[in-house]
Amino acid sequence: MDDRTQLPIVGMIGGGQLARMTHQAAIALGQSLRVLAASPDDSAAVVANDVRIGDHDDPTALAEFAAGCEVVTFDHEHVPQERIHELLRAGHVVRPGPEALRFAQDKLAMRRRLAELDLPMPRWAPVDGADDLTKFGLPCVVKTATGGYDGKGVFMVDDPARIAPMLADGVRLLAEERVPLVRELAVQIARSPSGETRVYPVVETVQRDGICTEVIAPAPDLSAERNAEAARIAERVAVELDVTGILAVELFDTGDRLLINELAMRPHNSGHWTIEGTVTSQFEQHLRAVLDYPLGEVAMTAPVVVMANVLGGEPGGPRLDERVQRLLADDPAARVHLYGKAVRPGRKIGHVTIAGDDVDGLRKRARHAAAVLRDGS
Amino acid sequence: MDDRTQLPIVGMIGGGQLARMTHQAAIALGQSLRVLAASPDDSAAVVANDVRIGDHDDPTALAEFAAGCEVVTFDHEHVPQERIHELLRAGHVVRPGPEALRFAQDKLAMRRRLAELDLPMPRWAPVDGADDLTKFGLPCVVKTATGGYDGKGVFMVDDPARIAPMLADGVRLLAEERVPLVRELAVQIARSPSGETRVYPVVETVQRDGICTEVIAPAPDLSAERNAEAARIAERVAVELDVTGILAVELFDTGDRLLINELAMRPHNSGHWTIEGTVTSQFEQHLRAVLDYPLGEVAMTAPVVVMANVLGGEPGGPRLDERVQRLLADDPAARVHLYGKAVRPGRKIGHVTIAGDDVDGLRKRARHAAAVLRDGS
Known part of the structure; x- marks a missing residue:
């Protein structure tokens, strides 16, 4: 591979499922995702080629990792600000930058900043x-x-x-305050350093015990005004906080208005459905955005797409391999994503996506798929 | 990862772009694709984690590679029969098996066998x-x-x-004989050891200088009878030759009838469009078939899908990275797949897929995309 055909190396700090799925997208773009993983058993570390093992809080590990990367980005929010500033001082490009990332790392800072911007929140x-x-x-x-x-x-x-x-x-x-809410929504936006933005369709997220279990795209029965409001909020947060890459905004829908719950500045669980459900997945889009490439089309590829998270079940029951086969037999159109992670009860170990046009039917199928993968039931 | 959650290891002999794209599919299924590559620079070797470097004609390399694989399969047809039989004697599972693969390795054997089956050919x-x-x-x-x-x-x-x-x-x-043909078609079928089959939509393939440059799915204006005929041919070949995995049948359409041109027993260039264009890509389907998993739905996700191969251009012109950015700006809905291969004039270095409903428009866009990636034009 000579210099003229060499494509950029994107470094992602963190070896979880977000890095794993970003690696799949990087392969298509001809790029090499470099992963800094805490352990060789991490979800992305077991499938990527360019894996460095090291702690995200270790300056030496970070410096060695970043050398040769066109841009460094994140699978999680845990890298301390001081470490990021060290990378910047050494001349590396980090996206999102520490000023933006701070608002995804620190909820007090986030609330203060959103208050200054007069954005709606609890x-x-x-x-x-x-x-x-x-x-x-x-x-x-x-x-x-x-x-x-x-x-x-x-x-x-x-x-x-x-x-x-x-x-x-x-x-x-x-x-x-405990907000009386009708449901939870999420909206993702990609923003590049050049300022290009693309807003994904607004989705409904269903939580159980504080964990997202299901995502429905587009959010059913969302009015055009509420849709535009969500997009406006996402755009405003992305621009004002100078976010680059994917920004996910979790929202409370109170029936009357939308309130900002949380922010994440990376590919997000509420966007896993975009792998099959939109022309450009959130993972490819994140790569394009942090590389300052032109962004991709975000139109949906089907009228309705439902994603269900697979949570680790209790020990026992059929082997995972048997559960996978059971699901594939039950639903030949289910799109399975397993993360290669050790199973612990309640831990996200994969997700399933199903596309079609009937929300209720798709939700049933997605929930069934997730249940079969969890414990074979 | 304990034993109960361990998913099977599929070994693929050959580290080209087919292994690279099969690796992407394996990641989703939670599997680890193990690749036997000739060089660490091979297309799949630069993106997969479990890479062994060795010659596909070296018994020792093959034995070490196959150890621990649930099943061994192929990225190309070049593994000698004797090597495959050695793997079988050592107790490994190889799919497709040597008896089937022989007909994809040896065109004389293939023509003789198809003649016995009275299948149509030149x-x-x-x-x-x-x-x-x-x-x-x-x-x-x-x-x-x-x-x-x-x-x-x-x-x-x-x-x-x-x-x-x-x-x-x-x-x-x-x-x-030199057949007076109207066009070339291809049909892919997946077949599992249990005998389950799924036939993909018949596509038209466009060749230049003997190299496929473009694939249109479904083949435009193909009558229902001709469609059924192609499916029947594929099914008959797969069953009679006892193929497991993906079988691609290249066909001549003479206007009056279909004649079998070539066979391939692996994911095939005529099926790259299935990554975005069908519910289950040929790469995932190949994995499912060789593992004897239930096969996936092959319905299309859009009315028309066009794929154009990116061939290596002459040296000079803009850097590949710049060409990629140009294309992404020109066509935000183009789906780029680059193979990480050194560029040589005429060599397949990637492909682009575009989905929609207007054949002529999609073909223009796909050809433009391939041209931009080739030389920036």
Whole structure:
């Protein structure tokens, strides 16, 4: 491969399923995804060729990893700001940049910034003492400012005493009003350093115990105005926070309005359906955006697409291989994505996508598929 | 990863673009594709994790490679029969098996077998001397029985003297009548060891200088009868030759009837469009078939899908990275697949797929996309 035909190397910090699926997209684009994984058993590390094993908080590992990468991006939000600034000082390109990423890493910073922008969100307040919890009535929602994911770091609190141990430990917390919501939505936008943006169709996300279990695209019965509102919010957040790559905005739909719940600045679970469901998947789009390539078409390839997450089941039951075969026999049109991860109860180990035109039928099939993969049932 | 959640390892001999794209499909199925590549720079070797470097004719390399594979399959037809039988004797599962594969490796054997089955094909004869060339009138088509691909090993001969050197070298040849054809078609079928089959939509293939440049799915204006005839031929060949995995049947459409041109027993260039164009791509389907998993739905995801091959251009012109960006800007809905191969003029280095409903428009766009990727024009 000579210099003139060499395509850029994108480095992704983190070896989870997002890196795994981004690697699939990178293969098509002729690129080599370089993965910094914590362990050789990580989801992406077992399928990618250019894998470096190292800690995302280790300056030496990061420097060695970044050498030769056209751009460095992320599979998760856990890289400390200081590490990212070191990469920048060494001349590397990092997208999204630390100023943007901070708002996906720190919920207090995010809420403050969105407040400055006057963007719609639940009422919130930093928690300095147990008294702060009573502002919005109890129960209220308490979140750790950093480190949360998949429902972790989020608590429904009706007794202020419950958070005392965290406050004593110096954990930074915020409280939010418990919003009476009709459903949850998500919207993804891709934005390139040149400023090009593409907004994906707004989806409905279904959660159980704080974990997303199902995504329906497009969000059923969403009015044109509400759709435009979601797109406007995504566009405004992406531009004002100077996000590059994929931004996912999780929204509460209260029936009357949309409120921003969370932000993620990377490919996101609410966009896995785009692999089959849109012309350009979120994974390819993320690569294109962080490389400052022209962005791809985001039109849907079918009227309705439903994705169901496969969560790890209890030990026992049929072997995973047998479960896969059972599902493929049950539903020859189910699109299976398994992440090669060790199974733990409740852990996301894969997802299934089904396209068609009948929302209810597709949801049934997707839920069935996920259940068969979970425990063979 | 414990034993109960371990998914099978499929070994693919050969590290070309077919292995590369099969690897993408294997990632989704949670499988680990193991690749036996001739060089660490091979198309699949640069993107897969489990890569062994070795010669496909080296018994030791093959034995080490096959150890631990649930099934061994192929990216090309070049593995000698003797090597495959050694793998079988050592207890490995090889699909397609050597008896079937022989008919994709040896065109004389293939023509003899199809003749026994009374399947339609051009008139043909083995060539033992220059005299045999006059049987069907000149010019006629002369093919080497083994070793040909992409137009190599196929000659349009009008002077029998031309083949004398090959005969002197002991090259096994066959002659075929030059069929007056309207166009070329191809049909793919997947068949599992359990006997399940799925026939993909019949496509039209467009060749230039013996190399496929474009594939149109479904084949435009193909009558229902002709469609059924192609499917019947594919099914009969797959069953009678006991093919497992993907079988591609290249056909001549004479206007009056279909004649079998070539067979391939692996994912095939005429099926690259299925990555985006059908519910289950030929690559995933090949994996499912050789693993004896239930086969996937082969319905199309759009009314028309066109694929154009990207051939290596002359040296010079814009860098490949710049060409990619140009194309992505020109056509945000083009689906790019680059193979990570060194560019040589005329060599297949990638393909582009475009889906929609207007055949002529899609063909123009696909040809434009391939031209931009070739030389930036």
